[in-house]
Structure formats: C-alpha cells, structure tokens
Amino acid sequence: MKRVLFLLLACLLFLSAQSQIKDPVTWTYKANKKAQGVYEVVITAAIPKPWHMYSQTTPSGGPVPTKITFNNNPLIAIDGKLKETGKMEKVDDKVFGVKVFYYSGKVVYTQVVKVKGGLSTNISGTVSFMVCDDTQCLPPTKKTFDLKLQ
Numbered sequence: 001m002k003r004v005l006f007l008l009l010a011c012l013l014f015l016s017a018q019s020q021i022k023d024p025v026t027w028t029y030k031a032n033k034k035a036q037g038v039y040e041v042v043i044t045a046a047i048p049k050p051w052h053m054y055s056q057t058t059p060s061g062g063p064v065p066t067k068i069t070f071n072n073n074p075l076i077a078i079d080g081k082l083k084e085t086g087k088m089e090k091v092d093d094k095v096f097g098v099k100v101f102y103y104s105g106k107v108v109y110t111q112v113v114k115v116k117g118g119l120s121t122n123i124s125g126t127v128s129f130m131v132c133d134d135t136q137c138l139p140p141t142k143k144t145f146d147l148k149l150q
Contacts, residue, residue, distance in 0.1 A: 022138055024051045025131055029145040037118045038079075039149050043068060043109040043127065050133040055101035056084055056109075062096040064130040064140045068109055075121045076149075079112040102132075113149070120150040 026046040031039045045066075047053050058065040068082055086107035093100045115121055124146040131138050 027143050031147045031149050037115045039113050041111045045107050051131045052102040052104040053131045058101050059098050062098040062100045066129040068127050070125040075116050077114045079114050083110045123147050
C-alpha cells in the first residue's frame with residue numbers, strides 16, 4: 001500500500017512540474033538620475049535561447065509586439081519616445097505572413113521622464129510581450145513595475 005501511495009504521489013509531482021507555465025524572459029527595472037528632476041527609466045529583458053521577443057515596431061498582422069505603458073502620474077512628464085536597443089532581427093515569417101522584427105538575448109527599453117517640482121514620486125506601468133521559439137509561441141504576458149524616483 002505504501003508503494004502504491006508513493007508511486008501515485010511521485011506521478012502527481014511529475015505531472016505538476018510538467019504543467020507549469022513557462023516564463024522564460026527575465027525583466028529588470030531601474031531609474032537613473034540624469035539631472036535634478038530628470039530620470040532615465042531603463043527596462044531590460046533578458047531572453048534565453050532559443051526564445052525571441054518581438055519589437056514594439058512589429059507590423060500589424062504579425063505576432064503581438066512588445067508594448068510598455070506608463071501609468072498616469074500628474075507629477076511625471078514623459079520626455080520623448082521610448083527607445084528600444086538591442087540586436088534586432090528582421091525575418092519574413094511564413095506563419096504570420098509578414099516581416100517580423102524580434103530580439104534574442106537582450107533588449108533594453110529607455111524612457112526619459114521629468115518629475116515636476118523636484119519631488120519624490122514613483123513611476124509604474126506594464127510591459128506586454130510575447131515570446132516564441134522555433135516550435136511554439138507562448139501566450140502574450142503582462143508584467144507590472146513600480147520604480148521610486150528620488
């Protein structure tokens with residue numbers, strides 16, 4: 001009886017481990033003070049092989065592009081466009097039928113923000129993204145962040 005219970009428990013643990021949701025991308029967030037009341041928000045995605053993540057400029061009709069949104073904060077003004085840096089690959093994708101833009105390894109998103117009145121506040125938001133490898137795509141995922149600006 002003990003053997004049967006042990007085997008049943010071992011099978012359940014194995015099946016549980018196999019059914020866990022994959023989440024291959026590791027995100028880091030930081031705010032670098034550039035001047036009084038001026039910060040550079042840096043959001044970095046580390047994408048392990050064989051995965052790749054799509055650019056925010058991927059055309060419609062293709063996979064879900066990465067999108068970073070900042071929550072409204074009356075003390076913060078967004079200065080300029082969100083910059084995306086990394087080694088972008090452009091591929092005519094037969095599955096989606098469009099040219100797709102993606103990153104493997106690492107991509108860094110940078111946004112300059114200005115804090116009104118030199119006050120301390122937080123900037124928060126959401127990163128929406130999708131990753132694929134050569135055989136599968138994972139469902140679009142959202143990650144939230146919250147950074148202190150002081």
